[in-house]
Amino acid sequence: GAGVSQSPSNKVTEKGKDVELRCDPISGHTALYWYRQSLGQGLEFLIYFQGNSAPDKSGLPSDRFSAERTGGSVSTLTIQRTQQEDSAVYLCASSLDPRAKTQYFGPGTRLLVL
Amino acid sequence: SQKIEQNSEALNIQEGKTATLTCNYTNYSPAYLQWYRQDPGRGPVFLLLIRENEKEKRKERLKVTFDTTLKQSLFHITASQPADSATYLCALDRSNTGKLIFGQGTTLQVKP
Numbered sequence: 464g465a466g467v468s469q470s471p472s473n474k475v476t477e478k479g480k481d482v483e484l485r486c487d488p489i490s491g492h493t494a495l496y497w498y499r500q501s502l503g504q505g506l507e508f509l510i511y512f513q514g515n516s517a518p519d520k521s522g523l524p525s526d527r528f529s530a531e532r533t534g535g536s537v538s539t540l541t542i543q544r545t546q547q548e549d550s551a552v553y554l555c556a557s558s559l560d561p562r563a564k565t566q567y568f569g570p571g572t573r574l575l576v577l
Numbered sequence: 578s579q580k581i582e583q584n585s586e587a588l589n590i591q592e593g594k595t596a597t598l599t600c601n602y603t604n605y606s607p608a609y610l611q612w613y614r615q616d617p618g619r620g621p622v623f624l625l626l627i628r629e630n631e632k633e634k635r636k637e638r639l640k641v642t643f644d645t646t647l648k649q650s651l652f653h654i655t656a657s658q659p660a661d662s663a664t665y666l667c668a669l670d671r672s673n674t675g676k677l678i679f680g681q682g683t684t685l686q687v688k689p
Contacts, residue, residue: 467620494675505581505666506621506679519676554620558675564609566675568620 465489467569469555475575476545484540484572486555494558495538496566497530501551509553512538513560545576580604583667583680590657591688598652598683600667607669610643610650615664615682624665625652657687 468487476482488495497509508522512532523529527545532538542549552573556566582601590596600610609628613621627634627643627650634641640653654661664684668677 496675496677498677498679503681505681506668506677508676508678511674511676513674519674522676556620564611564626564670564675565623566677568613568622570618570620 467555467557467567469553469569469572471572472570473573473575475577477577478547479544481541481543482545482574484542484553484574486538486540486557486569488536488538488555488557489567490536491559492557492567493535493560495532496556496558497538497540498554498556499551500554500571506554509540542574545574547576550574550576581667581669581678581680583665584683585681587684587686589686589688592658594657596654596657596661596685596687598665598667598685600650600652600680602648602669605648605669605671606645607671608673609670610641611668611670611677612639612641612650612652613666613668613679615666621666654685657685659687659689661685662687 470485493514495512498506500506510530511519527543530540552571554571556568558566580603611626612624615621625641627641638655642651664682666679666682668679
């Protein structure tokens with residue numbers, strides 16, 4: 464079956480521009496997570512959606528970052544006024560529900576801010 | 578603060594040998610720990626989960642141990658193959674919500 468998909472696969476932008484990253488989770492998965500992986504760093508948790516509950520935004524590094532999940536499926540991560548330190552791979556993962564433990568990751572979006 | 582540490586240096590071994598990767602954590606009492614594999618340019622792929630009441634878990638050539646006293650997990654790949662070359666990540670769930678904290682990963686290179 465189809466796995467988690469993300470788009471675009473690569474994004475190059477200029478400092479100060481806004482970017483939108485998209486994640487399509489596995490159908491039927493209620494939990495969706497965004498992580499960031501900077502060069503040489505481990506994955507860093509950003510935000511978590513579970514069903515219709517309010518998202519857990521505790522990992523967002525600044526108020527320039529926001530995310531939404533429409534209809535309990537597709538999610539969009541938005542970064543406003545991008546900075547060079549935002550350059551990283553942004554990974555999305557989904558799981559059947561939080562108790563399922565196993566997370567299925569997408570291929571990631573590689574963001575480069577010039 | 579909560580911290581997870583993995584061997585930062587790459588591990589180079591000869592094909593057929595056993596690879597052993599280490600994951601240490603501090604200031605944390607996880608109910609379970611996971612191991613993922615990540616290939617260049619790809620997202621992590623789940624390999625194994627071990628719970629706090631399990632000492633050892635096996636899956637084919639993979640074996641994971643979990644010592645909650647030492648706050649350490651060991652990940653073993655027996656009869657290693659060049660196809661096992663990848664970065665291996667350990668991860669803990671700090672609040673049982675699936676919000677994983679990952680180690681930096683250890684890169685394994687298996688030479689033929």
